[in-house]
Amino acid sequence: MASSAIYHARSISLPSRPHPVAEQLDEQLSRLRSSQSTSTSSSSVSNALNGLKDLYSSVDEFLQLPLNQQNLSQTQSTTLVDHVLDGSLRLLDICSASRDALQLSRERLQDVQSALRRRCSGELSITSEAIEYLNARRSVKKAMKKCLKNLKLANEIKDEANVSVTLLKDVQAVTADTFQSLVSYISGSRKSGWSVVAKLITKNNNKEVATSSEFEAVDATLNSFICQKKSGITSSQIENLRSQMLKLETEIQDVDEALECLFRNLIKTRATLLNIFSY
Template sequence: MAGSSAKPKRSISLPTRLHPNSQKIEAQLNKLKTNWEYSSFSSRETPLGSENIQSGLSDLAELYNSTKELIHSPLTQQALLQHHSRQMVEETLDMSIGLLDACGATRDLLLRMKERVHTLQSALRRKAMGDSSIEIDVQSYINFRKNAKKEVSKSLRALKTMQISNVQAFHALDVVDHPLKMVTTLLRELSAIAVSIFRSLFVFLSVPAATMSKASSGWSLLSKLFVPTSFAALEREHKIFNEVGSVDISLWSLQGQLRKNNINNGAQIDVGLVKRRLKSLDCCIEGLEAGLDYFFRCLIQHRVFLLNLLTP
């Protein structure tokens, strides 16, 4: 999974006296930590599939719900009120703002991608392959992907800053009480896992540019598509592993064919394959949107609960 390594995984042991579901919460956390180790932002691991990310978002949302139950317990609230833990809660709230921003940026990006996918699907259904307006629609999608790559880079930088702040805030805390320290650790690790999942989601959306070597990076790949070649060969060469990258390769190929006017001279593109890949990406986007919506609702509830905790 994301950023997995040979490093031994740390685990926390939540006292059952904090809440009857402490062991369940601990199991949920350790499962997420196993699948979403806090990866370095300089790593270039293979992007995860959409199903992995959807599952991660769902599991994370469930853990946020369970954590809310834990913090809501009288013993935990009493500990939070009796110790100098306001800073910890405030740091968690600050992290939640950053996560909400990441969630909003991703939802907006997915919405715009879905709109352009639908435009392409409609164009391929209604227009003949020789219609020049198809090339306009394809170019519009490619331009969108170029701009999206810049947005993703900006979001990844913001996540890296959040990751560093989360670690620094945790080390700055001086919590002696063991049960409270466990809760503090849980909140920090929740934020760290969320950052890791969103990082994987942004990397997923930046494919294939994020997986290309410098020698073949950027959009110079188009020059290779002016000669007939197979999708599979291009995908193998550039390590395309997900729905986003497959559509990019398909559209680059389609644009190359259209520009060379090769549609009817033995190098015809497999339009059916392009349509299937667009449909697959559309389904992928819907799944990610559902996962993000669920996580967004749980994060809002988590934030409201923490705010109420600070309000007398």
């Protein structure tokens, strides 16, 4: 990144060179950019979130350097300061909303799992729990659609001569791109630009349901079960649903743990920025 050459640790006897923290940030940003893909698998999303966690740890080190604090605190543009702070707040809100969506999905998923266990004891219907789960998923998708709109706004810091602000802009842009994949994963949809495109391809009852995430697989299977209520559900279909839900529950746990760590880093970064800009 061209901007890294401007972050210098001055020395009387040695030529100026990029500060190690700035070099580390450049490397992490490049690595995150190169690893970004259209995949909405839980593993790729979790890996990207863990990469962001490490990135924000380096951002915190960068913001603790006196020269960078001075550079930011002397920013003359009130609009620019507002853009930086507003962007950090929007990213925090999206992170929080994503965790809430995962929690709601997990709770309704566990309700369906409980209904399946009761079914083995003689209670045959899981329809009401399936409907509650799908209603919750519709609420989740609405929340994620709102997150996508906020992602656009969080990524709207204009180009600036202030090199510290430029770095923060790059960090927020990479974060927004990663959150786009996160939102698409939670929605159970394929990532497509700034929109979530839901393409459930449900074939005949006895055939495979083509999906892009485990969320989508469970959504599609439960929809199919509701449609099949009168014709009955086979034991193999029940076992397939159990397997899908178990996998999804594990995925939700992994993604939520990564989000929890990142959330703490985002809070810390915002607190540091508020302190710097209040000087």
